Amino acid sequence: MESKTFDVVIIGAGAAGLMAALEIVLTGKSVAVIEAKEKAGGRIFTFHNDDGYPVELGAEFVHGNLPITKELLKKAGIKITPVRGSIWQYKDGRLAEQEDFIDDYSDLEKKFKELSQDIPVAEFLSAHLAGAKYEELRFSLKNYVEGYYAADLNRASTFSLRNELAKSDDEQYRIEGGYLQLVNHLEQRCKENGVQFYFSQAVLQLHWKKSNVEAVTVQNSVRAKKALITVSVGVLQNGGIEFFPALPEKKLAAQNLGFGHVVKTILSFDDAFWKDKELTAGKDLTDLNFLFSMEQIPTWWTQHPKKQAILVGWLGGPRADVFDTVNKENVIQKALYSLSQIFNIDVLQLSQKLKSGQMHNWSADLHFCGAYSYEVVNGKGFMQTVLQPVDGTVYFAGEGLHHGPEIGTVEAALNSGREVAYQLIANF
Template structure:
């Protein structure tokens, strides 16, 4: 029997396995998909270009992720933080976006006695922020993928007060060979040790009372149930999966309670490949990000600048992403192109002539993700931080939802939480 059983081979599960294997601790990983990386998934769209279906950006020069890139000699580029907005039938520069967000963030109260939803926060401060409200809502829904009725002021206040580290004055980057190459690098390091991985093993049940925690997994290739056990169990799974797909026998009331404090955000991204970069003629400045009224579907778009490629990505976050994730893919594409037509002032027919292909993955309907990334809900008595401690002494959690501050919901946060779960186990061995 291996010492540690890890469920999930996303960034957090792999980072946990790497820390354990570096310390000479044997582990076993069960992964439902036939690939590593989870919500990181890079596709080779053409011989010269790759496209991300999940994570794309590195938010902040976080040491963990930058070290990993450097160890594996993977290059990364600075993001061109230049934004244009279609307003009053013109494309205008958006200036001071982050400063405006910061102005509203300054009103968040991390010590508020009774937590409230972000919707209630906006109502309470409506007079002070009247001109900033639309921009702030588009930040919360678009960037944080939040539902304003579910997101809590306390949780957001805690995450927004943390500084994002910079490298040479830059804080947003993109891994150039694609995010999956980062996961492959991590996986290579682990494979060299005694770690075993079983793909296409969907964990359905967690037997919490066993002396050694155990799981029941469906071997998807053989359509056969199998039991696995180890002295320590790490559930490196998305919150949506923990909340609705796993059967805990007997239930762990503490876990159920703590999971209620974390919400799953939804996001839908579609990357379009066009015959040419028609957007370059829209502005004299390089076109990096394009925006339109957040009431439109897919109000945010971006290019792959500073590289000049024929790809444009459409982004919808928040409750509207959840709503449209239930439409047919062709309808989602139609909605996105309708918005692009408004942003570029090109007819739908003209856009269709440029169209070559599109790339999308529906993370909301994906049974092994059930959404994009997490945020803190309205705090009740229990804090989400309870998730960072073991359950029944030997069941640990890992994943982006366990990370704090600006790391929450990110690849960096997932890597860190996996390492931390492993370190806690190592202290007990």
């Protein structure tokens, strides 16, 4: 049992937890961080393939010119590369290039202006984009919301979609060397300033009363004056931590938040076969960036402008929740079959080109119970209920508690971690 009482115990060593730990420890407070996994990073999951190239099974892109992410990368001397390339869709047996993630945006913008109140995206599609005229727009919009947002159309906020698309001209970037470099930088700064880490220890219970908490794991018990909970919305929804006394209003509000399901597959090949015009009916996919389809694994992207022969397969939203993803080899076979349909190439031939395959089902990972958050109708109110500190003692932060276009991103986690840390410090 841990005998020392810390000023703050933080549950979760993802981006929000690390950011909060650093901000708090720099004020001279003692901080402990308890993490269920064996390492920091949360849903940042960089690994290096056999060629030593870093690929991301978790967070991958820097979505725009994000102030906190950019600030940390600059301090750490970590470089970023703009994401470039063309966008294609495979539909009705043929490949066609798209101008952007959402074609016909001018039509969509007009329809958005018809809305006087927020409604779920599914209702928006049926009520405002009905008929043959909008078939392509419905296709690309559905793919975008279920893929990019990993969202349930019946719950996702149309206002949030409208606001996000209005700023979608932002540049996208990848971090040179992988997102894990950002985690390592934050973790190192925390350790240099005295943060105590407890890894491979899932918190099962949090006992609390004013200015006194005890976080209980299977191996350990850590006491502090205040607790900051930075676990995923999925863990909150599933009651992964028991609170004594209970916090039913927090759990109910968390269950009303949007939290998306994702299965991510990474396939490394001997060659970039998608650049072969014989497989693409003469279409030039040399600079392929994203590709959308209706296959079992519907969304794909490359590492362009990097030359690596890697395709990332993405299944997001409700379809990922019911996908048979227990067996890694089964998922990789479904991924290969999806590619064989898109590029009209024999599955056996494709599997012979395959050097390695990786897969992560974020919903089946009990440490997260899903991938990342999306905005639901009236979501801000539910967030505020979870964010409200309990007796100045128990606090909550994370990417799913950040209201705005950055929800679901590392930037949202960093922002939430920093903001709640400031609030917590002010209440000492």
